Amino acid sequence: MPPTSRRGLLFGTAAVSAGALLTACTSNEPKNAAPAAGNAPAADDKPGRPVTIGFAGPQADHGWLNAINQNAKRRAEKYSEVTLEITEGSNDTAAQIGQIQTLINKKVDVLVVLPADGKALTQVGLQAMRAGIPVINLDRVFASPQAYRCWIGGDNYGMGLNAGRYIGEQLKGKPNAKVVELAGLDNLELTKQRTQGFDDALRNYPNITKVARQAAEFTVESGQAKMAQLLQAQQRFDALWNHDDDQGVGALRAIQQAGRDDFLMVGGAGAKSAMDAIKADDGVLKATVLYPPTMAASAIDLARALGQKKGVGGMSELEIPASITLYSAVVTKDNVDEYLPTGFS
Incomplete structure (x- = not known):
């Protein structure tokens, strides 16, 4: 893993299309699918139990990175029962570890982390999981699958x-x-x-x-x-x-x-x-x-579902998936109007 830097954080390692994923994770549209097997609860817009989500993301010094933070904030604002504890954002590994440990000490219900360095932050991911706080690992993957409950990122x-x-x-x-x-x-x-x-x-x-x-x-x-x-x-x-x-x-x-x-x-x-x-x-x-920054919004959806012990709308399983890889759609003049709302500045 290269030394941590602004440019070193730009993207993570790596299917569901971005649009399909948002629908599947949030079920914001009226449900047409059959009930989940075993009457599993599914994530939806109806307020559930209060959930505090800790979000440790990057320093917003690049268009895509800023879009990651904005997508997380906007999605959390959609849910009246969700409280988002967001850090200032850092591309420094030691600083981000300290920020995540603060969130662990606050006993947030779920953590969403886009690590500055996946390998270097693996131990703090393990620390959260051992403390009973499930981790959504966003994009840059931790070195051990035991350090997160679900990984979501690009391809x-x-x-x-x-x-x-x-x-x-x-x-x-x-x-x-x-x-x-x-x-x-x-x-x-x-x-x-x-x-x-x-x-x-x-x-x-x-x-x-x-x-x-x-x-x-x-x-x-x-x-x-x-x-x-x-x-x-x-x-x-x-x-x-x-x-x-x-x-x-x-x-x-x-x-x-x-x-x-x-x-x-x-x-x-x-x-x-x-x-x-x-x-x-x-x-x-x-x-x-x-390489959709909407993955951060979907990470909030997944964190909310975890905190409320719900599944994912449109899927039959009782639990959210262990990993989700986004699809890299090609945007041309023929479909650009469809994707323009997801474009970041």
Whole structure:
């Protein structure tokens, strides 16, 4: 696990689609499904027993990270019986451990934790579980399954796979097609997973060759600098996959400055700015592959269900699942209106 840093926290390791998951976890829409087996209670909007949820998330210094915190807060506000004890947010491992221990000492009913470093925070997850406080491990996974009751997070391999499939389908009729990749931080496992998924997808398209790859740092500045290098080195290519929409803002600046419009671009994560550009359809950005920050809202739903000893609406089991992996949907101009409400700033 790399040393803790702002960029090191951006995403976790890794199916249910984001929209389907929200419906399944919250049952906010009228129920049409048959009653759960054994008359199991299901999570719903009707107020239940009071639940205090402790939330220890990241420092909101990146669009996706800020969206994680906002999704958690907004979801908790939907429930009159839910009290959310939220920490200030920290990307420092020692500080976050202290914040979680404070929540344990307050005897919250359930904990939701997006750890700065999954491995380093495993012991405090174990501490909470041993104290009888169930833990929802959000995105960056703890080193031991005994440190959490349920894991919910994104699918990094799936992001790369779906990006590669989309680009492959767009270029499958083009002989000797060339693609380039603007990755994230190479010392993060998630970056390796996204690249592996992308490469695996491209193997199904023998007419396509990946001719270049640059690793950026999930920032606007790094995206602009690394994209400028790619453009200078590659005079012709047909598609670009960029791992992160925040660094994609910089990448688009470099593309505009170079006056290039001879390729299509696919982003990653699902920022509102990316979706707006896709809807306008007046530039190179044609799609983005989701890594939904709505997972934080779903984590609150799961925590509420645990605290009230309910199951998950739409499922027959008495208990919530042990793990939930979100689906990395591809957003294009054909479906962007559906996903715009989930776009983050």
